[in-house]
Amino acid sequence: MVDAKVPGGTQMFPLPLKQYIHGDWVDSKGSEFLTLRSSVDDSLITDKLSCAVAADVDHAVDSAEQGLRAWQALPPEQRRAVLWKFADILEANAGRLAYLEATLVGKPVSLCKGLEIPTAAESFRYYAGFVDKIEGELTISEDGYLRGFLHQPLGVCAAIIPFNSPIITFAMKVAPALAAGNVVIVKASEFNPFSSLYLGELAIAAGCPPGVVNVIAGAVEAGHALSSHMKIRKISFTGSPMVGRKIQIAAAQSNLKRVTLELGGKSPVLIFDDADIGNAVQHAMSFLAFNGQGCVLGTRIYVQEFIAQTFVEMLTQYVQGAAATLGSDPFAETTMTSPLFHHRQKETVMGMIEQGKKDATVLTGGAAWGDKGCFVQPTIFYQPSAGAEIVQKEVFGPVVVVDTFKTEEEVLQKANDTEYGLGAYVYTTNMDRAIRLSKALEADSVAVNSANPTHITLPFSGWKGSGIGAENGKYVLRAFTQPKTINIRYDTSQKFISARGYMRESLKLITLS
Numbered sequence: 001m002v003d004a005k006v007p008g009g010t011q012m013f014p015l016p017l018k019q020y021i022h023g024d025w026v027d028s029k030g031s032e033f034l035t036l037r038s039s040v041d042d043s044l045i046t047d048k049l050s051c052a053v054a055a056d057v058d059h060a061v062d063s064a065e066q067g068l069r070a071w072q073a074l075p076p077e078q079r080r081a082v083l084w085k086f087a088d089i090l091e092a093n094a095g096r097l098a099y100l101e102a103t104l105v106g107k108p109v110s111l112c113k114g115l116e117i118p119t120a121a122e123s124f125r126y127y128a129g130f131v132d133k134i135e136g137e138l139t140i141s142e143d144g145y146l147r148g149f150l151h152q153p154l155g156v157c158a159a160i161i162p163f164n165s166p167i168i169t170f171a172m173k174v175a176p177a178l179a180a181g182n183v184v185i186v187k188a189s190e191f192n193p194f195s196s197l198y199l200g201e202l203a204i205a206a207g208c209p210p211g212v213v214n215v216i217a218g219a220v221e222a223g224h225a226l227s228s229h230m231k232i233r234k235i236s237f238t239g240s241p242m243v244g245r246k247i248q249i250a251a252a253q254s255n256l257k258r259v260t261l262e263l264g265g266k267s268p269v270l271i272f273d274d275a276d277i278g279n280a281v282q283h284a285m286s287f288l289a290f291n292g293q294g295c296v297l298g299t300r301i302y303v304q305e306f307i308a309q310t311f312v313e314m315l316t317q318y319v320q321g322a323a324a325t326l327g328s329d330p331f332a333e334t335t336m337t338s339p340l341f342h343h344r345q346k347e348t349v350m351g352m353i354e355q356g357k358k359d360a361t362v363l364t365g366g367a368a369w370g371d372k373g374c375f376v377q378p379t380i381f382y383q384p385s386a387g388a389e390i391v392q393k394e395v396f397g398p399v400v401v402v403d404t405f406k407t408e409e410e411v412l413q414k415a416n417d418t419e420y421g422l423g424a425y426v427y428t429t430n431m432d433r434a435i436r437l438s439k440a441l442e443a444d445s446v447a448v449n450s451a452n453p454t455h456i457t458l459p460f461s462g463w464k465g466s467g468i469g470a471e472n473g474k475y476v477l478r479a480f481t482q483p484k485t486i487n488i489r490y491d492t493s494q495k496f497i498s499a500r501g502y503m504r505e506s507l508k509l510i511t512l513s
Helices: 054-073 076-092 094-105 109-128 166-179 194-205 220-228 241-253 277-292 305-323 343-359 408-416 431-440 474-480 499-512
Strands: 002-005 012-015 019-021 024-026 033-037 044-050 137-140 145-153 156-160 183-188 213-217 234-238 258-262 267-271 298-304 361-364 379-382 399-405 423-427 445-448 481-489
Touching: 012 094, 019 054, 019 194, 054 156, 054 183, 054 213, 054 220, 076 094, 076 109, 076 166, 076 194, 094 109, 094 166, 094 194, 109 166, 145 474, 156 166, 156 220, 166 183, 166 194, 166 234, 166 474, 183 194, 183 220, 194 213, 220 241, 234 241, 234 474, 241 258, 267 277, 267 408, 277 298, 277 305, 277 399, 277 423, 298 305, 298 408, 305 361, 305 379, 305 399, 343 379, 343 399, 399 408, 408 431, 423 431, 431 445, 474 481
Parallel strands: 156 183, 156 234, 183 213, 234 258, 267 298, 267 423, 298 399, 379 399, 423 445
Antiparallel strands: 002 012, 019 024, 019 213, 033 044, 137 145, 145 481, 361 379
């Protein structure tokens, strides 16, 4: 680790710049180093981040195989205690973890300490409770058989973490994997690796044997090596649809490893004229969370015509108020806005905004902010043309599109007219309508009169182009285990079965197969 300054300040904290494998910081087996600049002011944070290559993945897998034996040798109550301690350690290191986010990407420390770390800690505590509760079944039949099944861990798993919420997604993937008896190799995002790498060290502090949680920081080569490795049995990825497809292909062409993909969204917000408009406007502001860099945020707002003008005026006023705080110190506890988290994303967002100006009316924003960093003005587009890119594609920036509707049937068609299906939001006081739409919307997670569509106890998955598989809840444990059936013949008459009897049973099985 090395010390690094806060952009524009003097506070110091060590940055992790190596791979964390088998309980130790190690140099990459490659020769490339990654250069990372502050999203706040473009200052150089480091040009010495060791970039993992395929050989580092092999090293991590060898370590993980040793860690798997050590982890599974621990009694369940000890593994449960490790997960509980991991949660405690996360909270105890909140300040340092928040620094590791803020120093590079400018994420407000208040969001990191107040939201991300508590959520991650709760994930580890929640799954700690399942360590000894992943149960199978056993039946005793009258024809002389003990028939049952159990759930066994897959073994060595991999997780690829996105740049926007690495602490939360680390916990969403690692906690259930460990609870089910697996070990995990985590690839940190090359755009925001520091907190993920440090979490590897905290896993050892929590009591994980070396190799149980390895963390590497790399780019395309490392990701492909994980996806195609013959000894990795599952990979969980959060990121773009383009990369997700490549991971699924690599997994299929290698060892048919299991794949979970969470690939983003374009979540609709349906606001009816009987809704609490103040509540709807306040929650509609959630598209600015993490400066719009969230997969399940509501970025397509449909407002019933009768209240459209009032809603748009209120939303514009709120958004302009948020825009006035751009450039605030990310280390100030009152700061809630942030830049985009890296320069490539800024270029993508600005390109989509420029195209959006041709397809819709700009009510506010529509430009970059400042002469340094990755700040973009919060932008509201109004009444887009049919098929507009800003309606169909995920921007992953502080951009929302507002359109109007007359009838429930019309807005349902508009809401479902996308290849994404991650989240959806409905604002109405008519509970019959809320229930109808919750069922009819083509999305995994639907929130009614709220901006919170997900919860640790509920499965979170993508429909359509938003991905495959599920995370969160006890449902995710299925993705980290495999069922094994056991069929034991016993002698009900307490006599030995003859060789001829065994032959008959074997022939029955052959015939059935």
